[in-house]
Amino acid sequence: MKITLAQQRPVYVAGVGWHRFQKPGPTPYVQLGLTAVRQALGDAGLGWPRVDSAYTATAMLGMAASRPLLKHLGVTGIPMMQVENASASGSSAFRLACHDVAAGTSDVSLVLGVDKLPTSSGASNATGVPSLAADYxxxxxxxxxxxxxxxxxxxxxxxxxxxxxxxxxxxxxxxxNAQRPKARSPQEVLAGPPIAGPLTRLQCCPLGEGAAAVVVVSDDAIDDLGLDRSRCVRVxxxxxxxxxxxxxxxxxxxxxxxxxxxxxxxxxxxxxxxxxxxxxxxxxxxxxxxxxxxxxxxxxxxxxxxxxxxxxxxxxxxxxxxxxxxxxxxxxxxxxxxxxxxxxxxxxxxxxxxxxxxxxxxxxxxxxxxxxxxxxxxxxx
CATH class of the missing domain: 3.40.47.10 (Thiolase/Chalcone synthase)
Incomplete structure (x- = not known):
């Protein structure tokens, strides 16, 4: 019988942080990520040594992105995992952290999502089985x-x-923290330029870069670490x-x-x-x-x-x-x-x-x- 999150230890989000989403630019991914992580830890009221595990979600950076970033917070020997699941990468990393804490393997887990534009093509282009519809x-x-x-x-x-x-x-x-922080009228959205069918440019999400982080904690950790329970949101x-x-x-x-x-x-x-x-x-x-x-x-x-x-x-x-x-x-x-x-x-x-x-x-x-x-x-x- 499979066990759901609700059947394990209660899990909470105790801290959140961002680096503003922005157009592609020269900002190093380490700077993007550290900005979000430090904000999330500060929001939770926790120091880096309290973190038991870390999950880093990326879809475009390439392999081994976690430690070159997180080592700047201190080398504590915690387990780190990089998670890629296309647009659901960050959500999947969050799921893993929640189950990690719910199962009792960790009391505090960091989830970081960070990305910049890709340096290589995706796995779908290396399957050896060409897609007849890919170009169309x-x-x-x-x-x-x-x-x-x-x-x-x-x-x-x-x-x-x-x-x-x-x-x-x-x-x-x-x-x-928004990349497009500007209100638009219906006329502006419909004015185009058209991209495909009825979809205009402003009806398609923009490419960009940025970072977001959350701190996931157990119910026990809230009291043991003196966190503010009123600001902890249950998953x-x-x-x-x-x-x-x-x-x-x-x-x-x-x-x-x-x-x-x-x-x-x-x-x-x-x-x-x-x-x-x-x-x-x-x-x-x-x-x-x-x-x-x-x-x-x-x-x-x-x-x-x-x-x-x-x-x-x-x-x-x-x-x-x-x-x-x-x-x-x-x-x-x-x-x-x-x-x-x-x-x-x-x-x-x-x-x-x-x-x-x-x-x-x-x-x-x-x-x-x-x-x-x-x-x-x-x-x-």
Whole structure:
């Protein structure tokens, strides 16, 4: 019988930190990462010697990125692991740290996500089995086709897709760590330039670099180390699944549906219990698809619910308060960790101008090329 996170020791997020997501530049990855780690440790009120294990999420840096970065904090001999799972790298590293602490192997575990633009091509280009569609259906074309299908099925318009970006840019404008911290009008989003099908440039997440870190602790460690329990957010569930066969249905949405359902069951909650959600909106159509797959809107109704303000700050459930991948940015390795940091900040009531009132339960969702999906549910005490 498999054991879920909820059946082990209680696990909490005690500290969060970031290096602002930004356009590709000369900043060394070590500087990006150390900025986030030091902020997370300071936020938790912990020193580096208290950390029992470390998981570093990267998708583009290459191998052995952890120790050249973390040695600057001190050489303590702790186990370190580098985690790569495409866009879900950070979420996967967080899952490993949670299970590490829940199982009692560690009391304090650091999760760091850090990335810069790739120096080599991905593994999919070295399989020895060429893909017939690779040159014709890159990710943006795939999601453009899904957007066309959704607009036709739901009776929606390109303006409904643009509304996703408008909402998320408005949130990003309130996020000091966002790569695109500027509110945009529907006219600006729709003006282009067009990238594929109905998707314009501002409906596609930007390339960039940055870092995010969180500190995961056991219930015992909160008291033993004198941490502030009121700022420690419980991780109720962790679910990670890979793609199955879904027939003609969108595998992105169906994979999300199955993974979220598992996370709900582990946490003992349903969609009506959620207050804040961070989801994988690399392209605007994804938010509409995933909102429906999560049970936050009826099939084909997400666009109408969005237009009614149900997913705004102060709405029924706030979606992508950070600005999402569209506004916050998507430097790959750090993205899933940054989502956990955002939800933790919301559930603490510390999000400032972008605070969603009464936030108590949150869900973080990332899809990774491959395809995998990671979902975590967090709740304030």
């Amino acid at each position: 259906v890159p990710p943006v074309a795939h999601f453009a086709l899904l957007a066309d299908e959704y607009l036709d099925r739901a009776g929606a318009k390109p303006e409904h897709l643009a509304a996703v970006a408008v909402k998320n840019f408005a949130n990003a404008a309130l996020n000091p 109720l569930s962790s679910s990670l699944r890979s793609e199955e066969l879904y027939g003609a249905k969108s595998f992105d949405a169906e994979l999300t549906r199955a993974t979220v359902a598992d996370a709900y069951a582990q946490a003992g909650i349903g969609p009506d219990d959620l207050d804040v959600v961070e989801l994988h909106d690399a392209f605007s159509i994804e938010e509409l698809q995933y909102i429906e797959a999560m049970g936050l809107a009826e099939e084909g109704r997400a666009a109408l619910s969005l237009a009614a303000g149900e997913f705004d700050l102060g709405g029924r459930v706030a979606v992508s308060t950070s600005g999402g991948l569209l506004g916050f940015g998507h430097p790959i390795g750090p993205t899933g960790v940054a989502q956990i940091g955002e939800i933790t900040t919301q559930l603490r009531g510390e999000a400032g101008a972008r605070q969603h009132p009464g936030a108590r339960t949150g869900l973080a969702h990332m899809v990774g090329l491959g395809a995998v999906c990671a979902v975590h549910v967090l709740q304030t005490p």
